[in-house]
Amino acid sequence: MTNGVMRRKKVNCMGKFRVEIDKNACQGFGACVELCPQFFQLSDVDGKSTIEGAKKVMKENEVVAETLELDKLECIREAAEACPFNAIHILNLETGEKLI
Numbered sequence: 234m235t236n237g238v239m240r241r242k243k244v245n246c247m248g249k250f251r252v253e254i255d256k257n258a259c260q261g262f263g264a265c266v267e268l269c270p271q272f273f274q275l276s277d278v279d280g281k282s283t284i285e286g287a288k289k290v291m292k293e294n295e296v297v298a299e300t301l302e303l304d305k306l307e308c309i310r311e312a313a314e315a316c317p318f319n320a321i322h323i324l325n326l327e328t329g330e331k332l333i
């Protein structure tokens with residue numbers, strides 16, 4: 234039981250990719266939500282793109298970004314490429330390469 238919990242924690246913290254939403258760049262039109270609704274939603278709070286379970290990056294009491302680490306991008310890359318404001322960034326944590 235304990236081992237199972239520890240293993241799950243490690244998977245959650247160590248993804249292969251880091252996805253970041255730049256909240257200042259996002260204009261909330263929702264192309265990402267349309268292309269990848271299983272990850273992206275528009276927030277009821279600020280009307281901008283959000284990912285459930287993502288870590289919020291705060292600056293002066295304001296959420297400036299959200300980041301999520303995960304092993305598979307699935308439709309996230311397509312959504313990031315479609316963002317007209319370049320508000321979604323993807324980093325390959327294994328190679329350090331910025332994909333978008």
Ligand code: SF4
Pocket residue numbers: 254258259260261262263264265266281282315316317318319320321
């Ligand atoms: S497509 Fe880009 S600008 Fe539009 S909601 Fe998504 S992140 Fe924001």
